[in-house]
Amino acid sequence: MSGSPRWVAYDVLRAVHESDAYANLLLPRAIARAGLSGPDAALATELTYGTLRREGTYDAVVADAAGRPIGDIDPAVLDALRLGVHQLLAMRTPSHAAVNETVRQVRQAAGKSAAGFANAVLRRVSERTPDEWDERLALSARSDDERLAVRFSHPVWVIRAFRRALAAEGRADELDALLAADNAAPTVTLAALPGLIERPVDAVPTPFSPFGFRSPGGDPGALVAASEGRVRVQDEGSQLAALALTRAQPVQPGERWLDLCAAPGGKTAVLAAEALAHGAIVEANELSPARAGLVRDSVAAVPLDVPVSEEDGRTRAGRGRYDRILVDAPCTGLGALRRRPEARWRKRPADVPELAALQSELLAAAIEALRPGGIVAYVTCSPHLAETAAIVADARRTFGDVIEELDTRAVVAAISDSPIDLAVPADGSGRAQLWPHRHGTDAMSISLLRKR
Structure with a gap:
C-alpha cells in the first residue's frame, strides 16, 4: 500500500469492495505499514470510515454528477470519486485540493482518460453545497424511506427494520437521530x-x-x-x-x-x-x-x-x-x-x-x-x-x-x-x-x- 493518508484510505476501500475485507481489521495494519502517525493517521481513518459510512449518499451524488449509474463507472475510479466527494462535502478540504488530489490519484490508478472524467465529475460536485445536494437528491426519491436512505446513507430495508424496532418501544420519532448516530465516528x-x-x-x-x-x-x-x-x-x-x-x-x-x-x-x-x-x-x-x-x-x-x-x-x-x-x-x-x-x-x-x-x-x-x-x-x-x-x-x-x-x-x-x-x-x-x-x-x- 502507498504511504500517504489518501492512498492508504484508497487501498483499504479497494480491498473492502474487491475482497470483502473488513476495514476495522485492515486499516490499522495499513496505517502501521505506511508509517503514519498523529494527524496523518487520523486523516487516513476519517477518509476511510467517513467514506464508507456515507457511501450510499456519495454514490447518489456521483451518479447525478456523472450522468450515469455507478454500475457503469470503473470500480477503481468510483472508489477514488467517493473519497473525493467525502472531502468536498464532509471535510474542510479546500475544493481545489480535493479535486486535484483525487484526479492525481485516478490518473495513477486508472490512466489519463479516467482522470479527465473524474475531474469533470468532481467539479460538478463542488458547485453545490451539502445542503443543496440533499435537496437535489431528495427530489428524485420515490418515497420517504428512499429520501432517508439517500440522506443518511442506509439501505431502505435497514431503515424499515430500525423504525419497527423503535416503534416497538413507542419511540419511532427517534429514527432520524439513530440514523445520524450511525454516521458519527464513535468514541473509543x-x-x-x-x-x-x-x-x-x-x-x-x-x-x-x-x-x-x-x-x-x-x-x-x-x-x-x-x-x-x-x-x-x-x-x-x-x-x-x-x-x-x-x-x-x-x-x-x-x-x-x-x-x-x-x-x-x-x-x-x-x-x-x-x-x-x-x-x-x-x-x-x-x-x-x-x-x-x-x-x-x-x-x-x-x-x-x-x-x-x-x-x-x-x-x-x-x-x-x-x-x-x-x-x-x-x-x-x-x-x-x-x-x-x-x-x-x-x-x-x-x-x-x-x-x-x-x-x-x-x-x-x-x-x-x-x-x-x-x-x-x-x-x-x-x-x-x-x-x-x-x-x-x-x-x-x-x-x-x-x-x-x-x-x-x-x-x-x-x-x-x-x-x-x-x-x-x-x-x-x-x-x-x-x-x-x-x-x-x-x-x-x-x-x-x-x-x-
Whole structure:
C-alpha cells in the first residue's frame, strides 16, 4: 500500500469492495505499514470510515454528477470519486485540493482518460453545497424511506427494520437521530477488567459500566499493552451485556459458566474476570479455529484457566451442566454500523431468516444445557426484531413453564453507575435494548432467561 493518508484510505476501500475485507481489521495494519502517525493517521481513518459510512449518499451524488449509474463507472475510479466527494462535502478540504488530489490519484490508478472524467465529475460536485445536494437528491426519491436512505446513507430495508424496532418501544420519532448516530465516528471506549486493574485515576468514566472509561486520545494500543491486556478496547454495551449475566443473581462458588459463541472474546474476558472474583469456572466455545484463537488471546490476561473448544454451539453445550450461559449469537451486526460501516452494504434482508433460525437453535441448546435455576443471556448486536424479540418469544413458547424471563432492564439499571433510559417494549418483555443515539453504545439487545 502507498504511504500517504489518501492512498492508504484508497487501498483499504479497494480491498473492502474487491475482497470483502473488513476495514476495522485492515486499516490499522495499513496505517502501521505506511508509517503514519498523529494527524496523518487520523486523516487516513476519517477518509476511510467517513467514506464508507456515507457511501450510499456519495454514490447518489456521483451518479447525478456523472450522468450515469455507478454500475457503469470503473470500480477503481468510483472508489477514488467517493473519497473525493467525502472531502468536498464532509471535510474542510479546500475544493481545489480535493479535486486535484483525487484526479492525481485516478490518473495513477486508472490512466489519463479516467482522470479527465473524474475531474469533470468532481467539479460538478463542488458547485453545490451539502445542503443543496440533499435537496437535489431528495427530489428524485420515490418515497420517504428512499429520501432517508439517500440522506443518511442506509439501505431502505435497514431503515424499515430500525423504525419497527423503535416503534416497538413507542419511540419511532427517534429514527432520524439513530440514523445520524450511525454516521458519527464513535468514541473509543475501554474496559478495565474488574478485580484485575483499576481505571486510570485521570480517566473519564463511561456513564453506565462500572469499569468502562473513555480513551484519553491517540492510539489506545499503548495503554492496552502497558496493562498486559487487563485494559481492553470494548464498547460499553458489550461490557453491560456480560455483566447482566454475571450480576443477575448472586454467584455461588463453583458455578460453571459457558460462553457459547465467544469470538472475538471481549465478553469472555469480562466473564473470566468476574468468575475469578467469585470462585466460578468458565469455559468458552467458538466454531472457527481462527476466531477461537482470538478468544484465547482475549482471556490470556486473566489468571484463570479458560478452556476454549471449537465446536458447533448447537451440540456443544450438552444438558443440565451450566449455571450461566452467554449466547452472543451470530447476527446481522446492524447495531454496530458506526464501527463496521461496510456491513450496511453487505447484509441483505434474505440474511435475516437464516440467522434467526441459527439464533433460535443456539438459544434452545443453551436452555437445555442449564441446570435448574441457571440463567442464559441471549445477546445480539442488532436491534432487528426478528433477531431479538422474536427469538426470545419463540423460546418461551417452545419451553413453556421450563423458563421464566427476567427483568433485564432492572438488572442493567442496577449495574449502571448512572440512570439509564431503557424503554419498555410493547410486548411487555424484560428485554433491554441499548441504542447509539440514546446511550452512546452499539445497539445491543440483552435478554435474560432463567430455568425454573
